Amino acid sequence: MGLLNETLLKIEPQDTDYRHRARNHLEQLTMPHWALGRLMDLAIDIAGITRSLTPAHEKRTVLVMAGDHGVASEGVSKYPKEVTVQMVKNFTAGGAAVNALAQQAKASIVIVDMGVDGDLDELVKNNQLVSCKIRRGTSSITSGPAMKKEEAIRSIEGGISAVLLHAADADIIGTGDMGIGNTTPSSAITACITESRPEDVTGRGTGIDDRVLKHKIGVVKKALSVNSPDKNNAIDVLSKVGGFEIGGIAGVILAAASLQKPVLVDGFISTAGALIAALLAPDAKDYMIAAHNSVEHGHMLAWKWLGKKPLLDLDLRLGEGTGAVLAMNLIEAAIRIMTEVSTFDEAEVSKA
Amino acid sequence: MGLLNETLLKIEPQDTDYRHRARNHLEQLTMPHWALGRLMDLAIDIAGITRSLTPAHEKRTVLVMAGDHGVASEGVSKYPKEVTVQMVKNFTAGGAAVNALAQQAKASIVIVDMGVDGDLDELVKNNQLVSCKIRRGTSSITSGPAMKKEEAIRSIEGGISAVLLHAADADIIGTGDMGIGNTTPSSAITACITESRPEDVTGRGTGIDDRVLKHKIGVVKKALSVNSPDKNNAIDVLSKVGGFEIGGIAGVILAAASLQKPVLVDGFISTAGALIAALLAPDAKDYMIAAHNSVEHGHMLAWKWLGKKPLLDLDLRLGEGTGAVLAMNLIEAAIRIMTEVSTFDEAEVSKA
16 A cells, blocks of 8 residues: 555544534633634634643644746746756745744755756755655646646655655644646646636736736636546646646645644645645545635635635735744744643632 | 933934845845845834844843733723732743743843832842833723823833933844733723724633623723813823833833834733834834734734735734744844845856
8 A cells, every 4th residue: 555545544533522622721721702703713623623631732844845846838927947956946945935933933845856957966965855756847737737636646756755754843834836837737636626717717927927827717617628527536637737836745744643733834836735635535634734825815715715714914925934933923822822821720810 | 301302302204225235135044035025124114223234133131021900900801910029020020921932032031010019129130121111001091091191101211211221232132021911001092193993902811701702892992082182292102091010011112213223012011102102203114013913903004004915814812922032032043144144146157
């Protein structure tokens, strides 16, 4: 049995007993009932995920999955394809936004080459980059499938391995992405699985204008009509209109779920990976924490399908895991509420 | 000249030159244009406030202003008045929600007795509590003014002094409140200054039911009709329908503005203080950062009047400064983006 199937078999729902115990405890805290709202809902989720009323929160890892896309040659992005390689180097040099925000959140960063079109051997040799490279970029989804079915499975297993090897001791995991052109396959995946119109899930990505946006919507439509992905079959969707880093993100989420760790799902590319993960293992949704709502309007349609309400809404549209690391502090805050606040009895405060 | 007037004279608008310089720098960073949205807007504000492109962010202080309210005897809250004293003790013992969240944000807490109806001398003696006590609770706003005009000025000056003595070295300041019954005067202040109907700015506070809410709206209406506060005169509004801790919060904000420090304004009681501060010194608005949007629906009307969009929206309704400390991490994140992310040229990343 392969790593993917093994991982899927380990995924169970959140523990309802720990959820109840967390709720009962939170209701005794010295504050009006549920006065910290969504932080308290989050604390219940973390208790149900970790099977603990005193979960650890200090070790945090964001996995930034990088890959290139054949569809980038169709002029769907504002940036040339070379930027994927350049940004991977920027991540390893510590100069990107996710580096700065991970510093703030005290998170470590694992950068994974899932299929970047460039030679990154030097970085791998120096342990600055993890290689799960499937190949140098997907094929263009406008003329056939992005990848073979075996490659789709290998990309998911790459994400699983990355967690097992580099984040198995993390208390909180985050997803991130880099790949010029990757909002296009993410739109195709989201349109297919959530059964939405391409125009409702296709946005401006890096900042394209109206003319390019119209073209991009056409590209998404063409990819879907050329490939006819089966919305109930995750491997079919991923292989036909996906990307290597999107498969990797699905793997990261599945691994986190199998290890009973909370996983903060980042932007639009990450929710595309989350849709794939949720099709493979519906219970994996129990481990996903929606980090933020991005400017890409398809993002919210993905959150709705996943049954999630994002924590932050700050007009981000960068990816890289930036929203995921920003939200790590909120998980710590929720845990501290659960573990550090006195009850009415302990503090001798009068009840209502 | 008194401390209040001295402080008001020191308040100047944000520095537009630093705002421009921050914007120019942020536009060079290795990411699509403005891809971190509101974090980048926030970075510009912090540059304009601090007159620096490398502002410090490590020292953080939240000032929790506590006071009692004569109107609490009208049955507007779910909790008995004694809870104010009990919660002040809980703060000093480290057992309240704001303590847990301040730990998360690495913020120190200064608790200020602005007018609690209880004997807290022991805590003051032990340096656990700052005393700016005006008197033991305001008079009920349903039968006349909450306080004398001199008391209103002293309450604001108390807040200013608290900052000058206990937070003058802080890089980021936050406001907080404690006072059973204090959503009622906050509703009266907000209705008066924003020219809103009492029913549009009066909420459930600690969690009152429909019957009590109806009564509370009646109390706010009565307070306004009995006192006829002048919406253009901050001292008139504060003295007639305010509270000691609300005056204290206004003072904290004015002091932060005079010291050119960002001040995170917390919940509905804090925005009532912010409205008073903004009437006294419109430029003080330049220093206010809207921490969050609470469940109290009047909160958003106050933010609109202040011209602010809150950073967080997590269904909080606790006060204490909990939302303010939660948002401190976002200020750090914004500053790190401005100071740590490489430019396109530095990282040799291709531009669009």
